[in-house]
Amino acid sequence: MTSGDIQKTQLHQLGVAQLAKALAGRQVSAVEAAQHFLARVKSHPELGAFVALDEEATLAQARAADAQIAAGTAGALAGVPIAHKDIFVTTDFPTTAGSRILAGYQSPFDATVVRKLAEAGVVTLGKLSCDEFAMGSANENVAVPAVGHDQAVPVRNPWDAERIPGGSSGGSAAAVAARLAPAATGTDTGGSIRQPASFCGITGIKPTYGRASRYGMVAFASSLDQAGPMARSAEDCALLLSAMCGPDPDRDSTSLDRPAEDYSRALNDSLDGLRIGVPKEFLGDGVAPGVRAAVESALAEYEKLGARRVVVSLPRTELSIPVYYILAAAEASSNLSRFDGVKFGHRARQYTDLADMYRKTREEGFGDEVKRRIMIGTYVLSHGYYDAYYLQAQKVRRMIADDFQDAFKDCDLIAGPAAPTVAWKIGEHGDDPVADYLADIFTLPGSLAGLPGMSLPAGFDGNMPVGLQLIGNYFGEAKLLNAAHRFQQATDWHTRTPEGF
Amino acid sequence: MSLSSSDIERIASLARLDLSAGESERMLTQINGFFGLVERMRAVDTAGIEPLAHPVAAVQDVTLRLAEDRVTEPDNREANQKSAPAVEAGLFLVPKVIE
Numbered sequence: 001m002t003s004g005d006i007q008k009t010q011l012h013q014l015g016v017a018q019l020a021k022a023l024a025g026r027q028v029s030a031v032e033a034a035q036h037f038l039a040r041v042k043s044h045p046e047l048g049a050f051v052a053l054d055e056e057a058t059l060a061q062a063r064a065a066d067a068q069i070a071a072g073t074a075g076a077l078a079g080v081p082i083a084h085k086d087i088f089v090t091t092d093f094p095t096t097a098g099s100r101i102l103a104g105y106q107s108p109f110d111a112t113v114v115r116k117l118a119e120a121g122v123v124t125l126g127k128l129s130c131d132e133f134a135m136g137s138a139n140e141n142v143a144v145p146a147v148g149h150d151q152a153v154p155v156r157n158p159w160d161a162e163r164i165p166g167g168s169s170g171g172s173a174a175a176v177a178a179r180l181a182p183a184a185t186g187t188d189t190g191g192s193i194r195q196p197a198s199f200c201g202i203t204g205i206k207p208t209y210g211r212a213s214r215y216g217m218v219a220f221a222s223s224l225d226q227a228g229p230m231a232r233s234a235e236d237c238a239l240l241l242s243a244m245c246g247p248d249p250d251r252d253s254t255s256l257d258r259p260a261e262d263y264s265r266a267l268n269d270s271l272d273g274l275r276i277g278v279p280k281e282f283l284g285d286g287v288a289p290g291v292r293a294a295v296e297s298a299l300a301e302y303e304k305l306g307a308r309r310v311v312v313s314l315p316r317t318e319l320s321i322p323v324y325y326i327l328a329a330a331e332a333s334s335n336l337s338r339f340d341g342v343k344f345g346h347r348a349r350q351y352t353d354l355a356d357m358y359r360k361t362r363e364e365g366f367g368d369e370v371k372r373r374i375m376i377g378t379y380v381l382s383h384g385y386y387d388a389y390y391l392q393a394q395k396v397r398r399m400i401a402d403d404f405q406d407a408f409k410d411c412d413l414i415a416g417p418a419a420p421t422v423a424w425k426i427g428e429h430g431d432d433p434v435a436d437y438l439a440d441i442f443t444l445p446g447s448l449a450g451l452p453g454m455s456l457p458a459g460f461d462g463n464m465p466v467g468l469q470l471i472g473n474y475f476g477e478a479k480l481l482n483a484a485h486r487f488q489q490a491t492d493w494h495t496r497t498p499e500g501f
Numbered sequence: 502m503s504l505s506s507s508d509i510e511r512i513a514s515l516a517r518l519d520l521s522a523g524e525s526e527r528m529l530t531q532i533n534g535f536f537g538l539v540e541r542m543r544a545v546d547t548a549g550i551e552p553l554a555h556p557v558a559a560v561q562d563v564t565l566r567l568a569e570d571r572v573t574e575p576d577n578r579e580a581n582q583k584s585a586p587a588v589e590a591g592l593f594l595v596p597k598v599i600e
Contacts, residue, residue: 333516
């Protein structure tokens with residue numbers, strides 16, 4: 001279907017670029033688009049993808065977008081409905097970060113990313129489920145009820161309801177894959193955009209650390225957290241990422257002084273002579289045969305498109321697991337100290353004194369994984385252990401970043417699987433958090449180095465999607481999106497739809 | 502190295518978490534499982550390596566900017582206190598700490 005021939009009952013088949021065009025051409029109104037997607041969301045509560053809806057707020061935003069379109073003052077994405085991961089604070093919707101400790105929290109301000117997207121004209125459909133404080137790889141750690149449920153439920157993968165969607169941006173990935181939204185925001189600390197994008201068969205990108213403002217993203221690990229878009233195509237991601245990034249000098253001290261850029265500018269560039277580095281550590285024995293096969297065919301497709309495959313090495317790939325889980329836990333324990341039952345969120349009912357109120361509030365408010373990470377972080381930052389763990393991890397982090405610079409001497413992009421397997425069954429990792437940590441092995445190195453990375457659909461292992469991860473050098477987002485777009489013009493993996501959606 | 506139950510108790514106290522006995526026990530096993538992974542990291546020779554905090558500092562100078570020390574925010578007290586558990590006369594209420 002082209003946007004010249006809009007079927008209003010099939011708006012969910014359109015991507016961001018197509019919807020933006022149809023809206024600008026007034027073939028469909030923002031209110032119609034919002035109503036269509038809200039109805040889709042309400043008809044699929046079984047996925048558990050959404051944790052907050054407010055139809056009146058959504059429709060008010062849509063009416064404002066229609067007015068801007070009519071007045072000719074509309075932004076590039078005017079009227080396009082998207083949903084936000086519940087890590088981004090929003091004034092029009094409650095924000096929980098998936099945690100009981102923030103139940104009922106109403107932010108007095110919008111996250112910068114939310115504000116920038118709103119300025120481009122997007123309409124917010126609601127808030128999406130995620131692992132509590134973005135800590136998880138399966139979206140099983142969510143502690144707040146999903147829309148249509150009276151208790152917290154794990155998000156389900158639209159390709160197989162018995163499986164996880166990945167995490168921590170699992171609600172975002174499931175919603176986009178199921179066509180409940182044409183796109184969503186996500187955040188990526190150690191792979192939380194790329195891994196769920198891979199597991200749900202969609203496209204997602206995290207930019208270079210410092211490119212998108214972290215202001216208003218509920219903080220998990222401040223030296224790693226980055227926002228990014230999740231959509232069905234690289235073209236759509238490019239449009240959204242262009243609107244999301246740019247300096248935020250007054251609000252985020254780590255945001256880089258580098259003007260916003262148009263990430264769509266190089267989408268159609270030729271891939272002739274592009275050197276794709278495949279780290280030998282990324283296709284070792286731990287990778288499932290079906291995942292390896294899909295990645296190999298994707299790389300063969302790239303060779304057909306003119307790219308050249310070269311072998312590179314990232315020798316500290318395995319070390320990235322302990323380094324990441326030390327640094328992320330340390331930063332989390334510090335960031336989460338603000339949740340004390342005084343300024344916002346939950347407060348324990350019964351306590352003896354102030355210290356007891358803190359302890360009981362935090363005990364009741366935080367889930368198991370969050371408490372584990374606070375404990376690990378508190379320990380590695382405590383007197384006598386700081387040098388041996390935290391500082392040592394920061395030093396190995398530099399060695400990992402340097403390994404990438406060595407690899408980029410021989411290649412323009414790095415490619416490999418986003419994860420060693422496809423999505424696993426809900427509950428399969430049981431009570432063993434380390435099993436989840438190990439599965440992050442291929443996304444963690446790029447996160448520690450702060451490099452832009454993405455996942456795009458590259459095939460299937462059985463019925464489950466496999467994602468190809470592309471990692472670029474610093475500020476190489478446009479090149480990544482170009483490589484992904486050319487691949488998507490030559491293949492149709494990104495257009496596959498799970499049955500029933 | 503392995504943590505003991507008394508380590509868990511000490512860390513929980515630093516972290517202001519009132520862990521139940523069963524929770525502490527589970528935490529001990531899981532955290533020790535994690536620290537099994539950490540031993541290899543501790544063995545890496547990092548002599549002469551500078552710690553990396555802002556990752557882009559791996560390739561260029563990154564100066565974390567400081568805000569000028571002046572009042573720029575409007576009074577937003579009401580909205581800021583809207584989600585607080587207990588507020589009175591514009592102040593956050595906590596249990597009495599001074600008799």
